[in-house]
Amino acid sequence: MLGQPVTARACANIALVKYWGKRDSKLNLPATGSLSLTLAALATQTTVMFDTALVQDELELDGFSARFADTARASTFLDLVRDAAGITTRARVTSKNEFPTASGLASSASGYAALALAASKAAGLSLSERELSILARRGSGSAARSIYGGFVRMNAGDTTESAYAEPLTSPLVDRVRMVIAIVGGGTPKQHGSRDAMEHTAATSPYYQPWVELVPKDLEVATAALAKGDLEALGVVAEANALAMHASAMAARPGVIYWQPATIAVHNEVRGLRACGIAAWATMDAGPHVKILTTAEDAPTIAMRVKDIDGVTAVTISASGPPATIAT
Numbered sequence: 252m253l254g255q256p257v258t259a260r261a262c263a264n265i266a267l268v269k270y271w272g273k274r275d276s277k278l279n280l281p282a283t284g285s286l287s288l289t290l291a292a293l294a295t296q297t298t299v300m301f302d303t304a305l306v307q308d309e310l311e312l313d314g315f316s317a318r319f320a321d322t323a324r325a326s327t328f329l330d331l332v333r334d335a336a337g338i339t340t341r342a343r344v345t346s347k348n349e350f351p352t353a354s355g356l357a358s359s360a361s362g363y364a365a366l367a368l369a370a371s372k373a374a375g376l377s378l379s380e381r382e383l384s385i386l387a388r389r390g391s392g393s394a395a396r397s398i399y400g401g402f403v404r405m406n407a408g409d410t411t412e413s414a415y416a417e418p419l420t421s422p423l424v425d426r427v428r429m430v431i432a433i434v435g436g437g438t439p440k441q442h443g444s445r446d447a448m449e450h451t452a453a454t455s456p457y458y459q460p461w462v463e464l465v466p467k468d469l470e471v472a473t474a475a476l477a478k479g480d481l482e483a484l485g486v487v488a489e490a491n492a493l494a495m496h497a498s499a500m501a502a503r504p505g506v507i508y509w510q511p512a513t514i515a516v517h518n519e520v521r522g523l524r525a526c527g528i529a530a531w532a533t534m535d536a537g538p539h540v541k542i543l544t545t546a547e548d549a550p551t552i553a554m555r556v557k558d559i560d561g562v563t564a565v566t567i568s569a570s571g572p573p574a575t576i577a578t
Contacts (some may be wrong), residue, residue, distance in 0.1 A: 253340065256300040256458030258371035262571035263293035263350070263361040264396045265541050267488040267533060269495040270405065270469045271461065272434040272452045278411045279389050282452070284564030285405040286419070286472050287396045288543075290429055295361035295578065297346040305341035312346050327364060327389040328363065329370055335386075336374035346369075351433065351565075355538060359444070364397035364574045372576060383574070384415040402476055402575040404469070412451035424570050428549040430542040431554045433504035433564040434512045444536040447499060447506045455502040459493055485531030485543050492533040499536075508538050512561025516540040519556055528552065 264287040272282035308326040310317040314446035317325070329342050346368065348358050367387040371378050378386065380398055388395035395416040398401040401424045406415030444452075450457050468491045499506040513534070520532045521540055530552055531543045542552055549567045557565040 253301050253373070253375055254303070255373065256298050258296060258298040258374040258577040259365045259574060260294060260296045260577050261361045261364035261394075261397045261574035262289050262291060262400070263295070263356060263358060263404065264289045264393060264571075266535065267397075267484065267543070268319075268465060268472050268491050269535075270392050270497045271393065271536075272448045272458065273330075274407070275318050276449070276541065278414075279392050280411065280414050280464050281392050281405065281407050284340070284469050285393075286476075287393070287401045287403050287405070288427065288429065289397060289403060289571035289573075290431075291571035292431065293350045293356055293358075293361060293425070293571070295346060295348050295365045297344065297362065297369050299342055299344050299366065299373040300461065301338065301340040301342045301373055303340055303380035305343060306372045308341050308527045309343045310346070311344070311379065313348060323499050325327045326364065328366065330573065331386065331389055332367075332370045332374050332376070335567065336376050336474035338374060339387070341459035342370065342373070349434075351436075356431070356433075356535070356537065360397045363387050363394035366390060366497040367394065367398070368574045368576065381415050381417070382574075384408065385411060385469045386416075388414060388416075388539040393442055398574050401570050404473065411573070413508060414507075415534055418573075419473065419476055422456060423476060423481055423484070426545055427538065428544050428546050429568045430544060430549050430556065431566040431568060432512075432559075432562050433518050433540065433566070434538040434561055436563045442506050442508070442536070449565065451499045451502045451506060453502075455481060455498045456458040457498040457501040464494055465491070478574075481543075481545065488533045488543055489531040496534065508534070508536060510538045510561060513538045513540055513560055515559045516542075516556050519559060520552075523552060523555060 267287040270285035
């Protein structure tokens with residue numbers, strides 16, 4: 252399909268057991284495994300065309316020419332596709348996020364999952380889902396999970412071939428919802444995830460205990476999914492997110508994503524849970540709070556958190572689909 256545009260669509264995911272830190276930055280091998288839920292409400296659509304008239308790769312993001320650093324990162328990723336396809340042709344990439352970019356809502360996950368699928372197809376490759384997951388991981392560690400829909404587990408692996416994601420079946424997949432509370436308008440965050448991970452790993456006294464905790468949390472979360480036990484899943488997801496942020500806050504200097512509204516949403520979630528509402532909070536690298544709940548309780552939670560000062564938008568998302576080629 253060289254010379255023809257290919258468009259792919261992928262959804263962001265929220266890690267319920269977090270990915271935070273790398274064992275190998277060049278290969279983007281995660282320090283631990285992770286477990287996530289792909290979200291239908293957070294989607295990216297990306298079009299790739301390899302064009303012999305281009306002298307360098309071009310990247311348009313959300314209607315604007317991308318920053319040099321973002322274009323260079325995408326070009327390095329496209330080199331992996333070109334090497335696999337045996338071509339040298341430069342590419343034009345147009346990507347649109349249907350949610351705030353680089354603000355802590357996993358836009359790099361959906362973005363690089365969509366780019367992996369669109370670029371590989373445009374280059375004439377036909378990759379399996381596992382091969383796509385491995386490729387997407389090279390762009391963004393969490394993108395490996397966005398190749399799949401629903402609940403997904405990432406294997407840390409010992410090599411680039413063994414570090415891939417795979418889907419998990421669970422009776423919870425159609426029942427769960429995620430209430431996404433946007434804090435501060437969805438503006439770009441001060442600390443990028445990659446730099447913050449490296450800084451935390453290098454300076455936080457809590458980082459190694461975090462790494463040792465994750466395999467235990469993965470076991471609990473995987474068992475909860477198999478049993479359809481939402482409460483057990485919610486408890487471990489909330490605790491795991493707090494532990495991740497504790498390790499970041501303890502870095503020197505500390506990496507602090509929380510804003511006053513972030514704390515207020517957490518307090519509201521605890522109050523709702525005390526009243527019998529199914530609600531457990533989790534966060535990625537950003538100030539926004541995602542609340543794991545049921546389809547029945549999601550509207551109540553959304554109504555309560557939308558009026559919190561500093562919460563600028565609230566979205567309810569169901570489980571999302573796998574990355575697909577748009578037709």
